[in-house]
Amino acid sequence: MITMSDVFENVMELAKRRGFIWPTSECYGAVAGFIDYGPLGAMMKRRIEDIWREFYVIREGYYEIECPTIAQEAVFIASGHVAGFADKMCQCPHCSEYLRADHVAEAGGIRNASTMKNDELAAALATCTCPACGKVLWKVEVFQFNLMFKTSIGPGSQRTGYLRPETAQGMFVDFARLLRFYRDKLPFGAVQIGKSYRNEISPRQGMIRLREFTQAEAEIFVHPAEKNRHPRFARYAGYSMPLLTYVQQQQCGEAVTMTMQEAVEKGVIANQYLAYYVALTHEMLVSIGIRPEKLRFRQHLPDERAHYATDCWDAEIHSGRFGWVETVGLADRTDYDLNAHAKQSGTPMTVFIQYDEPRKVPRRRIIPNMSVLGKQYRQKAKAIFAELETAVPTKDGADVVVDGEKIHIPADLFEVRDEIVDVRGEDIVPHVVEPSYGIDRMCYAVLEQAYDEDIADGEKRVVMRLSPKVAPVQVAVFPLMTRDNLDTIALDITHAFHTKGIQAEYDDSGAIGRRYRRQDEIGTPFAVTVDYDTKENNTVTLRDRDSMKQVRVPVADLPEIVAGLVAGSTKFAELK
């Protein structure tokens, strides 16, 4: 039996020793918040990313794009990260403690601390006490600590760049191109798997809070009026899971289990789109090996939501070490981001939605007599022309304001024409539904949940019960003895696996039991052993990691059988 408090240390020690996760640049001293994926870790991470692609790229049809990890300042001014992704901080002059300036002020009874400017806040803080040492702060300086890594683009530092704190902005700024790619029709989605960077103040939870981390994000662009009509909603309508709503949280209640259909109908989840990806996320996480009982979906409390989101749900995975860990965020970002980028860049980010039938709309047009107007007003004529379009004419004429000057245009200088026009559609700003996955946290959760110790033949066996889908090495091949040609047969089998794209590892070192244990420890789900019967009848034993049971199968069938076992289409227990 292993207790949960040991699990983190055991699993991280194993991960380090066997080449899953390493501290980065160890020979120079590691840096907190950064990790290296070793050979097995990189392989496992890639398998998890590929399963994610199966769900989002292949099944949903949302193509993957790849944007730079550095972007120019304007991108993050628009996104709100330059202004908003920063904390106001100050340092206590007595005990040198770093403090959240606005929190201290609010605790000291100062109102609107969060909206104050730095110097106002500093002045207000003079009477507040330091929560660390209890002394009055008197004189402090308030500064912004922005969690984005800042850099400069090109020589001479002319241009500010930031390492992206999320991959999402890349999909937003490419909106116009994406819309053309998807032939101007909603809904569509784009996804990205890549590195993001946050200069965390004090990352101290191993793989859980990293300064450089991998995100897998999908941005799904949808008509705001269509959010309750996901075209494939039927797939998950009956899918049920425990949901911890914000109402339940406020009442200290338990999660409520319900179907996605119910959740949407009862208004628990804001719309079908969000519910669809909540269910998809559940299915995806379970398929990489997360146990359902260690998985829950928690709704953000209203004051917890990010600046852009309306409804927001987190997939949380329970860790023996860290408790419930936010691993996936599912947010309805509305039209916040597209509006912000449209405003900042001056590029419209809208979709033209055609009506089924053109609508007859009455419209009043004011048509100026430019030949007279031009002569009379000369250089002001153009501005007057523009102003007249929105002017409200009376019998006498119309008043317009040009450069602050009020000008009266007599009625005979323009014609008012009321007409019925066909309006064929409208420009709308799509809403964005965003599932955002923390790949590193998923990797950690998979490792933690896979770690197990049992007793085999009276001795402790450490075994990583990784799903065959994510296990780095998929099958091990052993000759029982390194002689009598058993080794060459085993090498041929290994080669046959490789040509079928199966990650197979050959090992002839030491006793057979030791080799099984080695593979158990890195989570290899299956092992093939070539013995003397192989030479008689061309069969080998195929051993299952979890049950340690063996079956005899023909050598020729091995690649197909193992491929089926790895894909999950066959179970070991079903083999003869």
Place this chain on the structure above:
RNA sequence: GCAUCGAUGGUCUAGAGGUAUGACUUAGGCCUUCCAAGCCUAUAGCCCGGGUUCGAUUCCCGGUCGAUGCACCA
């Protein structure tokens, strides 16, 4: 970031002001007909920088990393 504690082969560990103990692992060999057996051999270590000292892995100071508490965690 602050405070406390810690850091010895790949892993776990013994130890002392004079370069280091043992086990496991790994590699090579012998042996071995299915779950870490045995025998022989080999590889490999005192976190980094400064100070004290004839001499520091050991003592002192600073740093890095890790654990714990506090703060922080769009």
